[in-house]
Amino acid sequence: GLFLSIYVTRKVFFEHPDGFFKQIYDLIPLNLQTMLYGQDVLIYMVFVPILLLVFSALIRLFH
Known part of the structure; x- marks a missing residue:
């Protein structure tokens, strides 16, 4: 779950040239x-734990 959270955070906020991750990034308000x-560092400190909670909940839900 942790590695997936880091991967998704990196793809959405730092490496989003096109495709699915670009669409997610475009949903974030421009001022944000x-x-x-x-x-x-702030992005990783905030969004990795949030995504980790989401992915953990999904794993528990489907386990």
Whole structure:
């Protein structure tokens, strides 16, 4: 779950040239994108735990 959370965070916020991750990034309001620009550590500190909780809940749900 942790590695998946880190992977998704990296793809959405840092490596999103096109496709699915670009669509997710485009859903983030522009002012939030601007605020988070250059805040790599903050992005990982906030979004990895959130995604980890989501993925853990999904794993428990389907286990």
